[in-house]
Amino acid sequence: MDGAIRNCIFCKIIQKDIPNAIIYENEKFLAFMDRYPINQGHTLIIPKHHYNTILDMPQAIVGEMYSLVPKLAKAITAVINNDGFNINQNNGKSANQIVPHVHVHIVPRYSAEKVKGQWPTRKIAKMQELHDLAQKITRSIASENE
Amino acid sequence: MDGAIRNCIFCKIIQKDIPNAIIYENEKFLAFMDRYPINQGHTLIIPKHHYNTILDMPQAIVGEMYSLVPKLAKAITAVINNDGFNINQNNGKSANQIVPHVHVHIVPRYSAEKVKGQWPTRKIAKMQELHDLAQKITRSIASENE
Numbered sequence: 697m698d699g700a701i702r703n704c705i706f707c708k709i710i711q712k713d714i715p716n717a718i719i720y721e722n723e724k725f726l727a728f729m730d731r732y733p734i735n736q737g738h739t740l741i742i743p744k745h746h747y748n749t750i751l752d753m754p755q756a757i758v759g760e761m762y763s764l765v766p767k768l769a770k771a772i773t774a775v776i777n778n779d780g781f782n783i784n785q786n787n788g789k790s791a792n793q794i795v796p797h798v799h800v801h802i803v804p805r806y807s808a809e810k811v812k813g814q815w816p817t818r819k820i821a822k823m824q825e826l827h828d829l830a831q832k833i834t835r836s837i838a839s840e841n842e
Numbered sequence: 843m844d845g846a847i848r849n850c851i852f853c854k855i856i857q858k859d860i861p862n863a864i865i866y867e868n869e870k871f872l873a874f875m876d877r878y879p880i881n882q883g884h885t886l887i888i889p890k891h892h893y894n895t896i897l898d899m900p901q902a903i904v905g906e907m908y909s910l911v912p913k914l915a916k917a918i919t920a921v922i923n924n925d926g927f928n929i930n931q932n933n934g935k936s937a938n939q940i941v942p943h944v945h946v947h948i949v950p951r952y953s954a955e956k957v958k959g960q961w962p963t964r965k966i967a968k969m970q971e972l973h974d975l976a977q978k979i980t981r982s983i984a985s986e987n988e
Contacts, residue, residue, distance in 0.1 A: 749926075750911060750912055750915065750929065751912055751915060751916060751919075753912060755909045755910075755912050755913060756909060758908055758909050758911060758912055759905035759906060759908055759909030760905060761908075762904055762905055762907075762908035762909075763901045763902060763904050763905030763908075764901075765896060765904060766896055766897055766899065766901050766904055767901060769896065769897060769933075770897060773897075778936070779934055779935075779936035779937075780895075780932070780933045780934020780935065780936035780937035780939065781933050781934070781937055782930065782931070782932050782933070782937045782938070783896065783930070783931040783932075783933070784928065784929070784930050784931075785928070785929040785930075786926070786928050786929075787915070787926050787927050787928070787929070788925055788926020788927070788951065789925075789926065789953065790924070790925035790926035790951040790952055790953040790955060791925075791926035791927055791928045791949075791951040792928070792951075793926065803937075805934065805936040805937040805938075806936055807935065807936040809936060
């Protein structure tokens with residue numbers, strides 16, 4: 697694909713070289729379940745074109761990417777029944793960006809958690825569970841458009 | 843102002859009832875220095891219309907709001923000389939949203955910090971320092987447009 701970077705794990709996900717639990721896709725963006733979820737339903741939105749950080753992206757594309765957030769967050773909430781959610785996007789190693797391909801985290805939160813701003817240790821999820829969940833959320837997105 | 847909520851501190855900031863160190867303003871959005879900064883240069887972007895969470899906002903307005911982020915983050919980085927930054931937006935008490943009026947955090951980060959995903963305790967800043975900083979960032983934004 698145009699703009700793909702060799703050895704970028706997110707570029708490989710976009711090219712479907714690495715299987716993933718996708719919940720939404722259009723010409724420019726892909727949304728899929730994070731393999732290392734902070735909570736069930738933890739989703740990433742990425743641009744299909746490779747940009748290291750948000751500073752490398754055209755302003756209009758940043759806007760387009762984030763305009764997907766309410767649509768996807770509503771669908772996730774409808775499925776997961778979370779009480780709230782964080783929208784986080786890290787730029788640079790100093791900001792805890794692990795994969796240097798822009799990604800927006802949607803992290804479902806629960807009142808019982810008492811988050812207090814902590815970003816807890818993440819665990820690897822079972823791919824089958826992610827696929828099952830992705831399917832439910834995909835259906836929920838489709839029902840929004842009906 | 844249309845859509846202002848009594849007792850909302852951010853609506854009061856928009857109406858200029860509470861003084862603040864503003865770095866950017868247009869018809870729909872206001873950006874100002876956070877009074878409780880995690881790091882120097884910590885900035886908030888808010889819609890002038892009151893929305894509790896991002897789920898209450900029209901999708902296009904969410905996109906417009908976030909399309910300001912690269913512009914403002916570049917100007918902040920030019921002034922503060924930070925190594926990276928987080929873009930965070932919390933929805934609901936369970937997600938640690940303190941003020942129930944949508945706000946996007948731009949938090950400058952430094953390599954020396956070793957953030958590791960922590961959202962450390964915040965301290966109140968001196969208003970004069972915020973104003974001085976806001977002025978520098980405002981100039982930096984203006985110079986981007988030259």
